[in-house]
Amino acid sequence: MSSIIHKITHYLTIIVHGIDKGSSYKNFRFMLYGAMFAICFIPLIVVTGLSSLEYKKLLEKEEEEQLLWHTQGTQKTIEAFIHELQSVVKFVSKKYNYNELLEQENVSELFLRLKDQYPGFVDLGVIGPSGIQQKYAGPFRLEGYDYSDQDWYVKVLARQLYISNVFMGFRKLPHFVIAVSNKLPGKEEYWVLRLSIDYETLQNYISTVSTKASQDIFLVNNQGVLQTRSNIFGDLLETYPFLKPPPEGEIIINTANYNGIKQLRSFVHIEDSPWILGIVKETYIYGEKWSSFRHRMRLIFLGCTFLALVVIIQVVNAITDRLREADDKRNVAMTEAEHTNKLASIGRLAAGVAHEINNPLAIIDQKAGLVTDLMVFADDFQHKEKLLKSIDGIQDAVERCKVITHRLLGFARRMDVVFEYIDITDLLREVLGFLEKEALYSHIRFELAFAENLPMIFSDRGQLQQIFLNITNNAIDAIGEDGEITLITVLREDEDIIDISVHDTGPGMPPELIKRIFDPFFTTKEAGQGTGLGLSITYGLVKKLGGNITVESEVGQGTTFTVSLPVNNSHKGGGLNG
Amino acid sequence: MRMKLENTLRDRQLASVGKLLAGYTHELKNHLAIINESSGLMADLLGMTESEDEQTRVRFKKIINTIGERIREANGMANHLNSFAHRMDTSLSSFNVNDLLIEELALIDRVARLKNIRLKVNLQDNIPPITNNPSLFQFIIFMIIQELTNSLAAGSVIEISSHINDQIIRVCLSSTEPLDTIPESPEPDNSDEVLQFVAAKMNIGLNRTPPGSDPYQIILTLPST
Amino acid sequence: MNTIEGKVLLVDDEEKFLEVLSERLETHGLKVSTATSGEDALDRAEDQNFDAIIVDLAMPGIDGIETLRRLKEKNGDLEIIILTGHASVKKGIDAMKLGAEDFLEKPVDLSVLLDKINEAKHKRMLIMEKKSLDKVKKILKTKAW
Structure with missing residues (x-):
């Protein structure tokens, strides 16, 4: 960033100093664009990024909470369901005593009644204390089957209530078992009531608790065998490979990537069962909130970008154009100044040379004159005529040299x-x-009353000389013979103006003359004495130098010209014509 | 567009000034030729004259010699002015820095002399020619010398020297006495700015020692390629 | 005073200059004709034989360069010296290209001018001699007896 600023200032100085025009404007424009883009887009990107991030965090948190709620709710309903099943089995085992249930008739009736209410019940078995199935009601013939060495039997004896995993069993149909052990009255022996329940019952229940809030709800046992169908991880009894059994009674939530989809998974044990409830939810990224947020963000970003682009282009162009304009102006001024200075220096140089040439010419002229003088007094001799002619030639040529040099x-x-x-x-x-000489011949005195410590004025010497030569000459002409010209300078301090007045003791002018005095070609001089351009030119010159000229006159009292010149002349002359 | 027009106008004006100066030198040389031949003829005639007393003859001879010298002097000036004038319309050419310096110093010697300032020249030999704008080069030198003469006291010396080192030519204008202030030209305009502008245009360096340094120096750096 | 014999033509629009210079050259023994314009010079060169022609560059009518070109066109053997106050390198080169013998600047030292005239004269004489020698050789070859 600071390096960009450095570069910009670098280009600015280059432009200000007017070097290498074309490319530096291009570079400057480029740099300015860069800087402006950075100024606009870095904050925009940062804000967009940060708000996305914050919103993401918010969504994640909300999502986890939701999942937690969802899991808890589902857990409760499933537990309630299982509880109900347990209650049924418990109730049956309490209501009927063992001996009653040894009657096939009773068992069959009970099974029918139960099945009537719970169609998911597949069969019912009564197992005696020895572990032999005493009575059985259901589609199979399983009486006399010995369960004594089976795991679930051992467990039900130990826990009184047992719910099995879903398994295929002899029937080759997925089902699970709820078994209850009851003490035989007066004995330390237990009989067991065993109910097989079609797994579909469980599956249907899971299906009914599924909502749109999650993509998958399933049950899995501690060994990772799926107890219900999973939408994502496969069918019943297939293996769910990622299981990390949660601690008893706690919900754990983790995130994972499955087939390129980010998922939140929550797991919790279902009480009194071998099952773990698994809920899988695809994360916020696939959610509606996030996508609409992203959509809005994109719109805002694009809108800002568009606006910024328009503004930047306008501003950069305006700045560059301004700079270029200012630069052009400066260049024009500098070129102008260079040209004026150059012309002036050539002028000075030529003037110097003209003087330099005038000197030898003067000497030649003088020497030629000397020869003529010598010859006049010399006797006639052979080539005197020719010599005199040569000298004439020299003097003539010198004269012509002087004329052209003077012109130069x-x-x-x-x-x-x-x-x-x-x-x-x-x-x-x-x-x-x-x-001086002219005035002396005409017996005209100069009276000078110059104010002391006048400030210097900023003006053009040649033109000022011209002005005062004209006015003073005019005064001399007006007086003719015998008189006085008074020059007075006064500083008007409040206005920073110097007044220079030239008063003559001439005859003065009537008012009608005064009015026309600055008109071109007006003259009071006799024909042939002047062109009459004098005072109008003087007037023009004074105006050009930012000053003013006034005249006061009264017949018999003389005339006073007053030239007022500003001390600080902001009116610069120059220009093409010098 | 307007700028272009003005530039053309400026170029034309400069060109016409150049022509005018060239025309002047031409005419001047023609007249000088007449003076030259006339005085030569006088010498010839005097040589052929027999009955002339020796004293007068010697006197005439001396006069004629003086005239001859002055003709050469004026002619030398005219030659410098002529080549200067002819150079005004070239914007880019190969030139020798020393030649241009000698010519220009001859032309402006008077400016310094009037202020009783001496121009001392100390040029290094074997400076290769450079390609640049000769008239701008002379313009810069003129401006600097004018600036120095305006701010130096009578009796000072300005030394103009040229050096070459590592293919870089330096023209150094130094004053023997330190300037107390930044040389203030009588035109409180932008003359330094103009100088820098022209230097930038010519792609040469223009550096000054700080005011008050002894000697006060202005150095032009011209790459020779 | 050294003298040379020979015939020269001075061409310059400045009559005064012609007058003085021709008088000077004459005092050095030369026969001098003058012409005040290029046209005049071409006419003179037609009917007279000059050892050297001295031409100014800037003249009204046809200028020095053109005069030089036409003179050379008419007779390539003419020895022409340019003497001008309007000297520039370019013009000098132009003149030399067109076959000018020399390019002198006004005002000129007379002895230099005389030398150049002398040179021109000798050169011309050599050419003439060579020409007549060639002629003799030719005659000797064709009429072998």
Whole structure:
């Protein structure tokens, strides 16, 4: 996770620094997708997983409890059934005494009566103290059969009541036996009443207690021989191989996998019988609750995924587009700045070269002049004419060089429009320096009232020079001869604006003139003296630099131009045309 | 689309500037040729003149020699400017770092000289040519030197040196005196950002020693391949 | 002062330059004709025999390269030297490819130019000699007696 964040920041820095555009956007988008997916899906998956797990546990617990209830209930009903059978046998043995039952007539009648009520009874035997069957009623002829050495006989003597496993016996029909031993009155000898019961009785009973709550209910004995049919593990008397006999009176529940199906199995002893009740239930996984839960979970997950996908795609695209947009903007700005800087540097370089070339030209010019001077005083000699002509040629060529170099300089200056911090006082002094001579010839004095500690302004030097050259020139022209030009600088601190006013003692202007003073081609100068573009250009330049220019004038009082320049000029110039 | 158009416009503008500079040098050279031939003719004529006193002849000779020297000087400048101008419209070519440095330093020597700053050149021989954008290279050098000259005091020296080590060419511009502050160009614009932008565009490295270090250095790293 | 004899044609649109340079070359003994345009030069080369033709590159009308090409087309033996203020490597290569003898930059040291003219002249003489020698050989071969 942290490595993803690291990668994202890495790509962000790459993008911010504008390197390797195309692929880094792709990578960034990819990383962003990854991160967003992780942020959305990891919690979603965790929540889904955890709730499934919890729900599973809940289901398991509930299921076990249910099974326990179910087992207990079934156990009780089966025990009740068996109890009833026992009661019948006990009752019969109590009601009839041994001697009565030695009468075949009685036995047969009893059997018929019993069978009438309990059709599952197959036969009835009365066994004397010696273990010999004395009387028998049923479909077989088993009188005189000796049971004395048989296991069940021994057991019934010991326990008074005995219920056998289901077995085939002589009859080759599955059945089980309930036997009761009774003391012969006055003797330490016992006679036994023995009832065989068709196993179907048991089977039917089991079938009736089966419900949908379990998949299989069966009885099994301690040896693992099935006492009833099992839906899963086979028919009667087949072996149930997995039996672990539960402790007496306790229900044990275990889980197992059978043929790929997870099962919960519960086992409990049926009281007073050799049987163990087995209930098998397929686990929750196959249950309706679980499947509907899974279904709902899946729907929620898919829904969330879909929503998340839509949102992620939108968000990632929006972010990447924003970034790209910002980046593009920055690139445009940088390219623009590069270009402007480049043009400016070429301009400066060309200007430097122009000066560099002007120097030798000046020297050549001067030397040529020197030769002319020398020749003027020299006597005529052979090639004087030709020499003078050559010098003319040199001077002419130098002149032409100067013209083109001058042109180059002008061009170079135009390319170099650069905003910089400018000390306006210095700049004004510089401008006045250009005009000093002219003013001197016209007897015009400059009065300077410059505020101290003016802040530097951020502006373009060339254009500022142009502005003040134009205004001051205008003032000189307005005065003509004899006068005073006053330059005042004031800082309006509250507004961060510097006011530069240029006042002349010229004739001033009437109001109608003032209105038109910044119109293009307007001039008060005589024809040929100026094109009239001066003040309108000045106006344009001041506006371009984010400033303002106003004029106050009164006939006979002179004119004052005031240029207001912002100290912090956010209005950056530049652009294609420099 | 708009950006493309603007770029084309920029390229055109640069190309026209290049043409203009080339045109200027051409014209200048033509005029210099005339001056050259005229002064040569003067020398020839003087050589043929018999009745001339020795003193004047020597004086003329000296003058003509001076003119010749100045012509060569101006011509040298014109040549540098010419090749510079012709290079402006090439965006990718093989060039020798030293050649370009020498040419450019000749062209901008005056900028430094005006501020009384000396440009000292110390170039290592046998630097192989590299393939890159020569005009951007010169642009970067120009910007750096301008930045340094703007922030250095009069009388300082800027040493421009080139080295090659392990196929990597380094151009190092160092000032003999430490700069107290980060050199602040008079344009408080994004000039360093522009420098880095251009360096990234050329795929070269541009590193500075921290302000105040002695010597303060700006190092360009150009892989030579 | 060293002098060479020979006949050269100067082609340049700058008349002043032609004037001065031809005067200089003449003081060194050469016979100089001038032409102010490529067309003019082609005409001159038609009816006169020059040891060397010196051509500027930038001229109105047909330019130096074209002039060079046409001159060479007319007479491949012509020795042509380019002398220009408009020097660039590419143009130099173009000119040399078209068979220019040399490529000089304005302003040129006169002695260099004179050397080149001299070279051109000698080369031309050698070619002429070889041609006449070939002619003689041919005659000797065909008319074996």
